[in-house]
Amino acid sequence: MASPRPRSGRIIAVWCPDWPAVAAAAQAKLPPTRPVAVLFGNRVVACSATARAEGVRRGLRRREAQSRCPELFLAQADPDQDARLFEPVFAAVDAEVPGVEVLRPGLLVLGARGAARYFGSEAAAAERLIDAVATVGAEAQVGIADELSTAVIAARRSAIVPENGGAGFLAPLPITELAVEPSMATSARVELVDLLHRLGLRRVGDFAALTPGEVASRFGADAVLAHRCALAKPERPPSVRPPSRELTVDYRCDPPIDRVDAAAFAGRTLATRLHAVLAAEGLACTRLSIFAETEAGEEFSRIWRCARPLTPDDTMDRVRWQLDGWLTRRDGRPTAPITLLRLVPVEVVAAGALQLGLWGGEGAEDERARRALVRVQGLLGGEAVRIGVLSGGRGPGERITMVALGGELVPESDPGLPWPGRLPEPAPSVLLPHRPPVRLCAEDGTTIRITERAVFSARPARLRWGSKEWSLTGWAGPWPVDERWWVPDASAGFTARAQVQLDAEPAMVRALLLFYHAETWHAEGLYD
Incomplete structure (x- = not known):
């Protein structure tokens, strides 16, 4: 008979529920009864238990979350803050049992063997760790299992999985459990779980019943890792050699x-x-x-x-x-x-x-x-080097959020929203932040305006920029900017955008993005 595969020891997972929301509330010094939600890209990524009781859920947009819970406190996702405030929790657990490892702020793992021997049993060790976290003002749930991923899932249910019982524990759980923990799954795991659900594999056990060959040939590499998790097997083999x-x-x-x-x-x-x-x-x-x-x-x-x-x-x-x-x-x-x-x-x-x-x-x-x-950055400061992140908006400048190199790539607005009046593709290759004024003229030299029907007042024929003037070979638009229509501010003026093609030499810029505001045309961008 084949010998059983060696095990690296059982694992304890210590999970602090809703840690981003807990950290945001602690930073703002809010009472425990105040509902809290954390946003990323204008969508809820974490919320407190009191917020969930009011109907707030992950994935909701800001407005929908606020409509369900008007007193909801909203905070932007801040991983640095989450990690900083989690350090006392780590120190408290590490003081009880050495050898603690961090998966992410809010989730710790450690070996169960030594803790169980020292405290008398795995259940006693779990209680001691929960008490240790409570001493620093946080709540925790503990899960114990043979494998890392199984222990993390067990922590969400405060469960101690018997030895060699991981597959049986996971089998009746919803298939979504394979994607619920971000530190244990790739970004494509949510799409995989959605696909499995649509195929009729509603439970983890249904997915585990497939053979590894069927999974690899049909779903790809990430599905193989998810399948090993469903079978309560290690996500990767142990390291064959110690690091040099x-x-x-x-x-x-x-x-x-x-x-x-x-x-x-x-x-x-x-x-x-x-x-x-x-x-x-x-x-x-x-x-x-x-x-x-x-x-x-x-x-x-x-x-x-x-x-x-x-x-x-x-x-x-x-x-x-x-x-x-x-x-x-x-x-x-x-x-x-x-x-x-x-x-x-x-x-x-x-x-x-x-x-x-x-x-x-x-x-x-x-x-x-x-x-x-x-x-x-080290010479000039953290804000000296910035990179662009795709954001939501109607104009080309609004669709880019500049973030310091190494910072969290968080857009100011959700790029997935409809954004009525958004400039159609392609976007200009160069933006002119100061928007120099230009004149868009008809054949008789009169300045073209945008009428109340959002059309040109005459057929565009020429463009004047400073002392230079070009004939037009084509144009597109205008596209009214449909925003803040509810604000009774007459000084805001009507705004629109248009694209024009110039009859210029090949070496010169031959296409422009124009911005119309307060009956004046401006050059907003250049096209290659």
């Missing part, structure tokens, strides 16, 4: 660091160096230890665990969150500036496990560019 000491990267802080922004810049540099070392060895990191030492000889360390191999951006985020938590917490913060930062890969896998997109992966040139930009 040569993979460790250090950063000597000169001058010593005592500010969060300076620590974040150093952390970005360190993360970039770590992934350069890992890439040279053909490896990717799945468990990362962050270590700091101060001038006073104090040492701080935390282990972050990730269900998927860390990307450079993932590592940067975790280093920034951890340093922010250490430097800003009330109790146990460093008494002297930080002089040494160190990243240690605790567990590594083959780089093939880190599947980057065909065109979206970062090559050597991308890495060099990122290092250069991070250095510019």
Whole structure:
């Protein structure tokens, strides 16, 4: 008879429900009875229990959530704040049982064997950890199982799964459980679960009944990982070799660091160096230890665990969150500036496990560019380097939200909303922020205006920009800007946009985006 496969030990998951909403309420110093919702891209991504009692759910738009609960307190998603306020919870659990690892702010995992032996049983260990979290003013639920993903799902039900009973525990659960925890699934997992539900696989057990070959051939790589989760098997095989000491990267802080922004810049540099070392060895990191030492000889360390191999951006985020938590917490913060930062890969896998997109992966040139930009940030400040994020809006300028490099890519408005009057594609390649005035003229030289019917007052024929004038070979529009129609402000004026093509030389700009406001035309953008 074949011997059973070796197990790495049972796992305890400590889950603080609705942590983003809890952190937002704590930051705003709200009473526990106040409903709270956290928004990302104008949609609810987390809410408190009191908000759910009023009908607020994840995925609702802001207006719908407010209509269901008028007294709802709204906050924007802030991962840095979540991590900073979660540090006392981590410290409380780590004081009871060493070897705690962070999956994300709000979710911890640790080995169950030592805790069960020390406290007498797994149930006693779970109660002790819940009490430890309560001492810092937070609520927690604990789940225990053989595998990481099963323990995380069990924590949402405060369940202790018997040994070798993970598959039976998962089988009757809704298929949506495979995508409910963001730290355990890719962004495509929600679409996979929706597809499985439409195919009639409504329970985890229904999906587990398929063979691995059927899953791989029909649904793809992420579905194979989800299938292993449904079978209560490890999402990935254990590391076959311990990481080499040569993979460790250090950063000597000169001058010593005592500010969060300076620590974040150093952390970005360190993360970039770590992934350069890992890439040279053909490896990717799945468990990362962050270590700091101060001038006073104090040492701080935390282990972050990730269900998927860390990307450079993932590592940067975790280093920034951890340093922010250490430097800003009330109790146990460093008494002297930080002089040494160190990243240690605790567990590594083959780089093939880190599947980057065909065109979206970062090559050597991308890495060099990122290092250069991070250095510019270190010299000129965090806001000196910005990148664009697709946002919602009607004009081309409104559809771009500029975010500091390394920050959370959060748009100001949801790009998925209808946005009546939005400029049709293609967007201009160059925007003119100052919108210089121009004249759009008819054949007789009279200035063209937009009538109350939202049409040109005459046929466009010529465009004058300063001392230059061109004939038009074509145009499109006008498109009225349908916004804020309910505001009784006569000074706001009617606005519209139009595209015109100039009879210009090939080397010159031959197409413009025009903006009409207060009976005046402006050049808003240039087309290639």
